[in-house]
Amino acid sequence: MYLEPYLNSYYKSYQNIITLSDMPTGPLADMVAMISAPKLSPFQQSSPFASNIHNCVYVLLRYPKSQGGAGVSSGALKRSDMFMGADDIPSVFGYLRTHGYSIDTELTKMMNKSRIEIGGISDVRYSGDRKMICMFSFISP
DSSP states (O other), X not given: OEEEEEEETTTTEEEEEEEESSOOSSGGGGGEEEEEOOOSSTTOOOOTTOOOTTOEEEEEBSSOGXXXXXXXXXXXXXXXXXXXXXXXXXXXXXXHHHTTEEEOHXXXXXXXXXXXXXXXXXXXXXXXOEEEOOOEEEOOO
16 A cells, blocks of 8 residues: 555646555455556656556545445546545554454565665656555455
8 A cells, every 4th residue: 555646637736645556355445446647747758667558556535436436537536535645544544454454564664664665656657756555465254
């Protein structure tokens, strides 16, 4: 799970939103959608290593898709509170713990202390300086 800048093209402003590296298993999947993230700047160029031509990213939605959060591409960007952000991290941790997920604190600590940067500026997509929040997994079936 990461926190990274996102250019909301409707409001023409930047937001720091919570993103995921892939679609999670378990109930959290109902709160995750894939969006195409625009360039953060008109000066950004696509890397020769980019494999994600549509620059898609998994984002954590404030509302479950089953309750109307699914319309990310159909005008939902007009809602300024559509995506979870930094202020929501404590609530997200609470949700993960109460819905059968395990936050891997040891692995998160190890990766944050590593000399290998996890997050940062991507070579394969338009991204700003994303920061790793934590690593987690679904443990309850």
